[in-house]
Amino acid sequence: MTEVETDSRGRVTIPKDVRERYGERYRLVELRNSVRLVPVPKDPVGALRESASDELKQASMNELRESAGEEGRKQAEENVR
DSSP states (O other): OOOOOBOTTSOBOOOHHHHHHHOSOEEEEEOSSOEEEEEOOSSHHHHHHHHSOHHHHTOOHHHHHHHHHHHHHHHHHHHOO
């Protein structure tokens, strides 16, 4: 684990080895008691298909959007109060 601090302008520097491993773009996700940086893949649809089940690999873009929306609503109900 690496500890980092914000600079006087509120910026955080991500160490080079982490950027090389995960890329240059991240989403800042606010959770109940913390924040998380989530890497944004260069090809989000390709990354989703690679990590998906065989069923999802064959799905259309509309089916992927619908599935993602359902999962997002489910997680929101479980984690946001």
